[in-house]
Amino acid sequence: MRAADVLLDALDRVSGVVHHVLDGIGDEALTFRADAEANTVAWLVWHLTRVQDDHVADAAGTTQVWRDGGWHERFGLPFDADATGYGQSADDVGAVRVGADLLRGYYDATHAATADFVRTLGEDDLDRVVDDRWDPPVTLGVRLVSVLSDDLQHAGQAAYLRGLAERA
DSSP states (O other): OOHHHHHHHHHHHHHHHHHHHHTTOOHHHHTOOSSTTOOOHHHHHHHHHHHHHHHHHHHHTOOOHHHHTSHHHHHTOSSOTTOOSTTOOHHHHHHOOOOHHHHHHHHHHHHHHHHHHHHTOOGGGGGSEEETTSSSOEEHHHHHHHHHHHHHHHHHHHHHHHHHHHHO
16 A cells, blocks of 8 residues: 555545534534633634645645635635634634535535645655754655644544534
């Protein structure tokens, strides 16, 4: 099995969790907060998708789905178009009030773009340095695993939060 195939399998597992979280969820559960400072399902799914879109587009040398696909306009969020959720306040989290279909559409478009990129990769591509601001510099393989790790954590948090919301 090629490394790209392993990455694709992992990406598909994230997709399964995201879809499970969003399937049949109501607006109240999407915006439920365990406390006043907590993240919401909507924010978590938006954030994990924005980070994936941002990081993969940068590594691939392409533009983000967020901009090219018109998602920024459709979401109508009160953030800069480059916002990915890092460092956002509790008020910012609460501002992500969009429906599951919109979240799923953006996630699916980003997932497809990511998978298309990963399918082009050979083994040597994963050793290419994509960010030299770190010591050691970050390779493409490390960046993709980082994105997957972040995605899995946030998708799991969203699944847990959905369960809390539905029991509240």
